[in-house]
Amino acid sequence: MKPGDFLFSRRMRQNHALEHATVTILSRMVPDLRVSARATTDGFLMFGSDVDLALLRRAAEEALQRLQAGEAELAIHPNCGTNLAVGISLVTIGTMLGFASSRTRTRVTSTVLSSVAGLLAARPLGELVQKYVTTLPDLRGVRLTEIRRRKIFGFQVIEVRTAQE
The missing domain is CATH 3.30.980.10 (Threonyl-trna Synthetase; Chain A, domain 2)
Incomplete structure (x- = not known):
């Protein structure tokens, strides 16, 4: 399977x-x-x-x-909704992880960096999800x-x- x-x-x-x-x-x-x-x-x-x-x-x-x-x-396909769903999921996780920090300055920096990382990873990871899952x-x-x-x-x-x- x-x-x-x-x-x-x-x-x-x-x-x-x-x-x-x-x-x-x-x-x-x-x-x-x-x-x-x-x-x-x-x-x-x-x-x-x-x-x-x-x-x-x-x-x-x-x-x-x-x-x-x-x-x-x-x-x-590069415009598949799977890529969008993966991107939204990664940005959401990144934002949640960023907010987990106890210091405000670290929280903002972590949130921005992890969200940007999620956006950058969305297409290649989305294409992997297409290949193996959808x-x-x-x-x-x-x-x-x-x-x-x-x-x-x-x-x-x-x-x-x-x-x-």
């Missing part, structure tokens, strides 16, 4: 990896792309700019093939089943669905 399997299902982690790879490839096809996406156990949802569904399908199929061929680095680039047996546009709570959303063979 992998470390991430304790927190997230295998399917969720696989779809998160596919989401990242798809957004990376789609961003190369559409340089001014502005989207966000969220993995689900059935695939992923994409929010944002009006994406051409045929282009998205090409990007998703390429992403799936490349991940299945072993390009695991496509599963890691994504799984092993997509053997995964296939795309459907890509469709729909409304959820009045917002246009693109749903990319996957299945396990």
Whole structure:
């Protein structure tokens, strides 16, 4: 069992990896792309700019093939919310540790230094968390089943669905 399997299902982690790879490839096809996406156990949802569904399908199929061929680095994305969550956690811990000091001058200095250290460490640690906890680039047996546009709570959303063979 992998470390991430304790927190997230295998399917969720696989779809998160596919989401990242798809957004990376789609961003190369559409340089001014502005989207966000969220993995689900059935695939992923994409929010944002009006994406051409045929282009998205090409990007998703390429992403799936490349991940299945072993390009695991496509599963890691620099703008993933995991990086933000890790950064916020590190800054919070740093601030709490800084406030633990009994002297005011030391408290302020410790708080600032530990918070800055947390910010600097956020991206590299966030990418490690992505690699070992929140994504799984092993997509053997995964296939795309459907890509469709729909409304959820009045917002246009693109749903990319996957299945396990």
